[in-house]
Amino acid sequence: MTSSQIIDSVLDQVDSGLEQSLERLFALLRIKSISTDPAYAEECRKAADWIATELKALGFDAAARPTPGHPVVVAHGPEQVGPHVLFYAHYDVQPVDPLNLWHTDPFEPQIVEKDGRKIIVARGASDDKGQMLTFIEACRAWKAATGSLPIRISLMLEGEEESGGKNLPPFMRDNAEELQADIALVCDTDMWDRQTPSITTMLRGLVADEVEIIAADKDLHSGMFGNAARNPNQLLAEIIASLRAPDGSVTLPGFYDDVAEISPELKAQWAGLGFDEKTFLGAVDLSVPAGEQGRTVLEQLWARPTCEINGMSGGYIGDGFKTVIPARASAKISFRLVSGQDPQKIRAAFRAHVEKMLPADVSVKFTPHGGSPAITVPADGEFLRRALSGLTDEWGKQAVITGSGGSIPVVGDFKSILGLDTLLIGFAHVDDQIHSPNEKYDLESFHRGIRSWVRVLGALAQ
Amino acid sequence: MTSSQIIDSVLDQVDSGLEQSLERLFALLRIKSISTDPAYAEECRKAADWIATELKALGFDAAARPTPGHPVVVAHGPEQVGPHVLFYAHYDVQPVDPLNLWHTDPFEPQIVEKDGRKIIVARGASDDKGQMLTFIEACRAWKAATGSLPIRISLMLEGEEESGGKNLPPFMRDNAEELQADIALVCDTDMWDRQTPSITTMLRGLVADEVEIIAADKDLHSGMFGNAARNPNQLLAEIIASLRAPDGSVTLPGFYDDVAEISPELKAQWAGLGFDEKTFLGAVDLSVPAGEQGRTVLEQLWARPTCEINGMSGGYIGDGFKTVIPARASAKISFRLVSGQDPQKIRAAFRAHVEKMLPADVSVKFTPHGGSPAITVPADGEFLRRALSGLTDEWGKQAVITGSGGSIPVVGDFKSILGLDTLLIGFAHVDDQIHSPNEKYDLESFHRGIRSWVRVLGALAQ
16 A cells, blocks of 8 residues: 555544544543542543553553652553654643533533534533544554554653643653653644644743832821832832833843844745734724734734733722822733743843832842743754645645744743654634633544544654 | 910919819720721710810800711800801721730820820820810810900811711801801821921822723733733833823923922921931831922922822732733822812823823723812911911920821811811821820820910910
């Protein structure tokens, strides 16, 4: 058989086995693996065991491995051919409150029809059990159709993604040798739209800092002291205002020094995505892009760093009015970073800027809240090229490369702990209601997600 | 007898009757007239009745008059000679918590010695029962020594000063004709220092506004939207920062248009007060005056308007960090005004300034929190001159004219409802711990406060 014939036979296997794939998905969805609530710890263990059992049945050397929190499932396929991929997903889910807003039991999955499409409704249907099983069912189809996996495959499936679990990075460090691979695959993202598959190659980094301005040693009465006493609210506002220039750019010295322009190719490709700025901003009742003038909204979101005031407080903020001059005022400020920017350097520049603005009798206290660099997968990589071609074959439309304005910490951990680049490939849609009542996954996302992985694995095997 | 001999005889009466004056003060201090706590309503009524009874015994036509809240005691002396003064004080007191910080029972007054001075310790000893009785006991001494009061005297003594009671202005409006007089006297302020009596002639006014900036129609994730979506925290900070120029002045157009410079005489007199800016700011751990450069701290506090950010909040302000771009941010902002400034004009200038800074897709909501103009008693008035001379005679040191950075609403009401100027004369000290545990009034404040009023009433009678 030609490789194309082989792929076709695996895809036939996917199509004919879809009912059984759905049954397995439903079995997993029925397990209430809510990671943040200790009452569901046993359910999390059950989900991990269920997955390990399924993977063992497919010939993987698989086990639910203990951590101080919920188990991490690690599995290694028997094949030693081709590139070695490490697939990541998470088996834990968000809580289901408010339960009364669900139209059906969140842990009794159903297929219903909505807007002419069949959707799978359940907590975790999309995030991330449905996405996880697209990969595992693709492995199953390869095994069933050809007797083996096309390349060397390992999996690492965690149970604390939804609870900010701090246990995965240490686990990765402790097992770094075992987890070595050539590339990581993550299935936890969206398609660009219903017709267009995408691979996310740019994730912004984050530096978060809390700044507290301390003026007088007690709250003062604005009648007694107003004008003569420094008001930390005023000073904090001046500091925050000074962080942005009128053209929307961030003013910190050196902030853009290490920021590269995106390539003309990527720029052209993004321009071709048909992204409608008016629709995007209009959906949240905005119309004026707030970032750097002369940049498209997509550039502002994916390829340009930002400074955001996530929280700000000082003085009396209850009902009514109090004429107080507070002793302190504080703000939670974060910087989204792009490739090249050093989180430590940005944090230092921010703090130096704040300190420069303080009068002699005012002090400042900084509290760091984590920092991680931006992630960029080299756009000319061979794995990326092959994965794009696999997706393009399945969907009949050129797969696109997208950025994301947010951060996915595990991708940074793959890079910093294991030295791995990551391909982010997912089949979810923006209307999947993840983290909300009535979460769903399109039946098409599930079915063609499995088919997509079949093709991507085939393409990686070439 | 010469008028000087008459005054001396009244002062002798004060001295010889001091023990009885103290007994009456103690009787009033034992009444728990905490106005803000409904559990003490009966005690408030008791205090009002006690005062009315005392005044009736002195020949006043006196009664505790009902209001929707606590009673107002109104009394009129029988004399029709000389100028007509309306004396104001309040018989209600602050709550006493935290009780465990009191060294003695707050409602069992004691005279103790502290730093070589005798002090009266009790809730209300200074604020305002002790101050109130200095005037009533002066009336008593005049009556005892001469058989009558030297001028026409009315009193209005309220019971809701400490509970923000809104019942006094309507009461004044309803009884405006009965409350007519030539000048109001208020005994609720401090001396300049232990040696120097003072009359406060300038009180700043106040305009308070709440401003809410509304951007997106929901909170946004700063990864998804950061840079492209307007952050209302940032915008609010820019608005606040724009309110002050680098030289410390307020930037609102027209803000200083109606602000007059203080007279060279007053300036010289304030310069002679020996006010130590370093000590004043140092007491609250500050050292750099924050207001207009080139103005003394006293000028900044008493004679220059200010803009203060009393409260500011937006986004996530709890523990930890959330990368949110909030939909809204808000601030409570007040302007302390000086004589000549129109509260409505200032409020309008502020709102126009805010609206001018809003991008097309951002809206604003304003909530007014009251406004009142500044009060200035004409510095060349005859009543002021006489009262200063009476105080100077008693203390053997030139009485000074001071300003106050704060507002005393009743003084504005005297002006706006009754058309009356007010002389603010008091004998309290900054260390009286009013509103705090272990409130005290110096025995000297009480004794020489009575003597001071004897002389002031005598001077007004000339």
